[in-house]
Amino acid sequence: MSPFDDISVPIESRIAIGFARIGTAMRGKAWERSVAQGVTPTQADILALLGARGSALRLSLIAEQLAISAATTSDAVSTLVSKGLVEKARAADDGRAVALSLTPAGAAMATDVASWSGFLAAAASTLDAADKASLLRLLIKLIRAMQERGDIATMRMCVTCKYFDPHRYKNPTLPHYCHFVKAPFGDRHLRLDCAEHDAADSTTMQRNWAAYIGS
Secondary structure, X not given: OOOHHHHOOOHHHHHHHHXXXXXXXXXXXXXXXXXXXXXXXXXXXXXXXXXXXXXXXXXXXXXXXXXXXXXXXHHHXXXXXXXXXXXXXXXXXXXXXXXXXXXXXXXXXXXXXXXXXXXXXXXXXXXXXXXHHHHHHHHHHHHHHHHHHOOOOOOOOHHHXXXXXXXXXXXXXXXXXXXXXXXXXXXXXXXXXXXXXXXXXXXXXXXXXXXXXXX
């Protein structure tokens, strides 16, 4: 036992405080850069999401992924359309639905927006390779826990994909296997938003998750 056991805020709270501080820094950078670009942070987030997905998205999916209301999303999209950064078209899978995509000008701005978090990447670059892989693994665990609690939108992560085959090999550097790429990979390669993601069924997902975390 240590006196600090009695006087310290629970470690979970300190972790949450740390993430909150990072969130504050990211919001501050977003406001700073968005004002310079003539868009709001919400509009910038929409551009970044469309740029990352590389395909047309429905309004409802954008609202879900960014955790904002449909009304807020609609207002932001209308402004982006008026600025010539986003265009509307009929969804390929449903002619009654509207899908949103980037114009060439919007794609250029989306690329710039994606660089706004560069200060955080620069900080992460100070970690050694093992710490980076461990941090990514822990982030995935946290995101997965929040997804199961309904606190965050579902992300296209390797660990929820039907192509993910965790710990197939004893090689500690490349223990996992991707049935889409048909190649082994390691924790450092794990993706948080993969374009080729195809959600596994619930049974496979739970089995793979248990194998991944070693339970």
